[in-house]
Amino acid sequence: MTLRCPYCRGTFEQAEGQKCPHCGKFVNLPPHLRPAKPLRVSRRERTSRYDVQHRETLTPTFQFGRKPSTLFIALAVLAVVGGLLLVRVAAPRKTHRRTRSLVALEAVDTLATATSIFEEECGRVPTDAEGFIVLISNPGIPGWDGPYINLIKPDPWEEPYRYSASNGVARIASCGPDKLPDTADDIVATTADL
Numbered sequence: 197m198t199l200r201c202p203y204c205r206g207t208f209e210q211a212e213g214q215k216c217p218h219c220g221k222f223v224n225l226p227p228h229l230r231p232a233k234p235l236r237v238s239r240r241e242r243t244s245r246y247d248v249q250h251r252e253t254l255t256p257t258f259q260f261g262r263k264p265s266t267l268f269i270a271l272a273v274l275a276v277v278g279g280l281l282l283v284r285v286a287a288p289r290k291t292h293r294r295t296r297s298l299v300a301l302e303a304v305d306t307l308a309t310a311t312s313i314f315e316e317e318c319g320r321v322p323t324d325a326e327g328f329i330v331l332i333s334n335p336g337i338p339g340w341d342g343p344y345i346n347l348i349k350p351d352p353w354e355e356p357y358r359y360s361a362s363n364g365v366a367r368i369a370s371c372g373p374d375k376l377p378d379t380a381d382d383i384v385a386t387t388a389d390l
Contacts, residue, residue, distance in 0.1 A: 296352035300370040308385040310344035
């Protein structure tokens with residue numbers, strides 16, 4: 197009977213425990229082609245035969261072209277997801293979070309800077325009636341070269357920023373946590389500060 201080597205795909209005649217003449221590796225015969233074993237084998241004979249076979253035989257442990265099982269794929273996905281969750285839980289969290297007051301202070305400073313740029317280009321600060329609108333769109337003011345700011349959101353306490361102008365100085369304020377104007381917790385910037 198002719199056999200095919202699983203390693204090099206060469207063909208040769210059947211022989212138990214014989215090396216492939218092409219690649220030199222030992223080839224295991226399929227169980228139905230192996231000669232019948234004696235019913236009782238001594239321990240010494242079993243051990244010595246196993247040692248020889250184990251040292252010299254390279255037995256493939258998988259079949260070529262076989263797809264991985266669904267259980268294996270599910271376990272692999274579960275391991276990856278579990279690892280990601282573990283990293284997310286175990287990772288130190290960022291401790292520097294911006295407080296509402298800091299966010300409001302940055303917004304007030306940004307509005308004050310935009311107002312001072314408007315003042316340099318147009319020669320005046322916006323009036324109380326114009327407010328922040330002239331920083332976004334031009335109502336026909338000569339020298340306007342904006343927009344100076346793209347969007348004005350409410351402060352972190354969901355109140356609008358307050359604008360007032362007197363004697364050529366603009367005052368921009370957030371009412372702060374108490375949401376009441378002109379109190380001690382107001383966050384204020386003026387164009388005179390810049």
